[in-house]
Amino acid sequence: MTKTGFVIANLFRKKTRTSLTMLSIITAFLLFGLLQSVNALFNAGADYLGTARLITQARVSFTQPLPLRMRQEIEGVPGVEAVTQSQWFGGVWQGKDQLIALAVDPMRFHQVYPEWDLAEAQWKQFADTRTAMVAGRKVADQYGWKVGQKVPISSNIFPMKNGSKDWTFDLVGIVDGRDQEWKDKATQVWINHAYFDEENQFGSGSGGIYLIKLKNPDDAQKVARIIDAKFENSPDETKTQTEKDWNLGFVKQIGDIGLIVRWILFAVFFTLLLVVGNTMAQSMRERVPEMAVLKTLGFSDGSVLGFVMAETVALCAFGGLAGLALATVAAIAIQHTGIPLPLRVDWHVWGLGVAAILLLSLAVGLLPALRAKRLKIVDALAGR
C-alpha cells in the first residue's frame, strides 16, 4: 500500500465521522466564502477605478449642489484634462424602482469616461438632442428599453416647470463597458444636463458635483489641493478627492456593518476550529496503539507525524475547497435572482479561503501529529 493509499484508507475507516466532519467543514467554508465577498464589498470595492479621476463636491455635503460657473474655473486648473458636472436626478422608474440617474454634459462626460463604450454618432446625438438620455446595458436590459423609445422617468426631487415630476426622455443609446468590470457597472442612466437645467423648476445654474479627468494620475493630490484652495472661504467651499476615495467613503457610510460581518466570521471560524480539532484528537486517541505498531514496523517519527498531518490536510482541503466552490455557485445564483448585491467569490476570496484552509489544518493537525511523533512504543502498546 502506498503512503497516499494509507492516508485515504485511514480517513474512510470511520465513514460516518469523516463525512460528518467533512460536511461541517463544507458548510463553514460556504459561509466563509459568502461573508468574505460581502466583506470585500465594504473594503476594497472600487479598485479598478484607479486614481486618474478626481471628484469635487461641496465641502458641506455632496448633496449641496455646486454652481455651474465653477466648471470653467476647474477646467483652467493645470493638469486637468476634462471636467463634467454630474447632478443626481432622483430618478424613479414606474413609481417604485430607484434609478441611478445623473444629469451630465454629454461630450465632456464622454471625455472624462473613455471606459464607456458607445458609437461616436450616438454620443453626438446625446449631445444634440435636448431630451436625450443614454442608459447602461444592464439597466436597459432589466427594464426592456430599446433605442429610439421614449422613457418616462419621474424624479423624487425635481419638478418640471409645469409642476409635474414626470419627465420623459428619448433613449438614444445603450452604453456598455469596455471590459468586464465596467460592463458589470453599467447600471446608470445619464440625461442631458442642458435640458435638465432649463426645465427644472428650482432654477438653473447648478451643476451638482464635478467629475474631473487628470492628464497625469500622479498629480491627483496637487490638483485636488489647487481646486480646493480656489474656492476656500466662499459659500461654495469644495472637497476634492480621488474617485476611489470618494466611492470608498460612500460605502463606509453604510457603517459598522462590515465590522459585524467580521465578528460573524470570527464566531464561525472559532466554532469550526473546535469541531474539527476535536474530531481529529478523538480519532488519534483511538489509534494510539496503531501508531505504536507503525513505529515498531520501522516507520520513523517523522513519517508518523506526516501521516497524521496528511490526514488533517486532506480533510480540511477537500471540505474547504468544496465549500468555496459552493459559495461561488451560491454567489452566482444570488446574482441571477436580481438582488442588487454584487457578490462575487473571486480569486481574492479564494486566496483567503486557501490561506484559511492551511491555517485550519495546522491548528487542528499539529497537536495530534506531534503527539503521534513523540509516542513511546512501549507505553503505547501497553496502553499507558
Place this chain on the structure above:
Amino acid sequence: MFSQIFAITGVNLKSIPERWGPSLVIVIGLAGVVAVFTALLAMSEGFSSTLAATGSRDIALVMRGGSEVEVNSALGRDEVDLIKLAPGIRKGSDGKPLASGEVLVIGELTKKGDPTNSANITVRGVEPAGFVLRPKLKVVEGRMFKPGLRELIVGRGVARQYDNAAVGRTIRMRGSEWNVVGVFESGDAHESELWTDTGVAQTSFGRNGYSSVLAALESEKSIKTLEAALKADPRLNVDVVTQQTYFSAQTKQFRDTIGALAVVVTAIMALGAIFAALNTMYAAVATRAKEIATLRALGFGGLPVLVSVMLEALVLSLVGGLIGALIAYVLFNNVSVSTLGANFTQVVFAFKVTPALVGMGLVIAVAVGFIGGLLPSIRAARMPVTTALRAG
C-alpha cells in the same frame, strides 16, 4: 419506565464532566449559532425601535408630492403658510397652529478616530413649535440655541460618535462657523441630528423655502381631514402621512435586509452545528457501547436508552444556546452603531437584545440538538446487545 429514563439520563448527564472535550463541541457549536443569530436580529431590532420611537400617530408630516423622504422634499414659503392653516391641525396654547416648518440639509462630520472618512449628518432647522411637537427632547448639556445665531444643538448619538460634536466646539459648514452650544437627548432618531433655527438654516444654506412641515393633529382621525383639505387645494401638490407611517416605511428595508442575512447565516451555521452534534453524539454512543449493552442486558428497555441520549443532546444544546445568548448580550447589547438611513444621512442606534430574541435563539438551539441527537439515539437503542458486549 420513567424511573429507567431518570436513572440512565442521570448517569449520562453526571458523566458529562468525564468527557468534556466531545460534549464541548455541541455547546460551543450552538453558542456560536445562537450568538450570531441574536446579534444580527438585535441590530435590526435596535434600528427599528429607534425609528419607531420617533413616530407618533397623531402627528402629520407634509412633504412635496412624490418625495418619499424629507431630504428630497422642498416647499415654498407660501405653500408652508397654506399647509399650516389647513383644518385638522391642533392649535397651540398661543392659538396658532401647532406646526413646525423645517429645513433639512446634509452636513458632513468625521467619525471619531477615523479623520479621513466623513459621514453625512442631518442638519435640521426647526421652528419653536418643533420642540412642542417632540416633548421627549431635552437639552442635557449646555443650553438651547438662540434663534438668529449660527448655533447648533447636537443629538446624543452624534456627540458620541463624531468629532467636534461637543459643547464649545465649532463645526464648519458652507464657509461659516457654527458654535455647538448644547447636547440633547430624545431617545429616538433625532439623536442622530444637528438642530438649529429654521431661519438661520435657510439663510446659511441658501434655501428660500422649507423641506417639510410637521404638524400636531387634533386627533388620530384628523389625518384624513388634513389630507383631504391639502389634496383639494389646487395650489398645493403634497403628500401627507402620519409620522408613524413615515418611519415604519423606512425601517422596512433595513429589517428585510438584516432579516434575510440572519436567516441565511443562521441556517448555514445551524446545518454545520447539526453535523457537529451528530458527530459528537455518535461518538458518545460508540464510546459507551459496552455500558449501554450492559444496561440492556440488565433489562433496561430500548426507549429509556433512546430518551436518555436525546436528553443529553438537548441539555448540551440548551446550555450552548444560553451561553451564546449571553455572549450576544454581553458583547452587543446597547452597543451604539450607525448606518445610512433613508435620508442618506447617518442614523445612530444601539443593539437591543430582547427576551423574545433570546427565546427564538434557544428554540433554534433545541431544534438543532433534537435533530443532532435523534439518529445517534436510535442507533443506541437498536444496538444488538451481544455484539456490543463483545466489541469492547
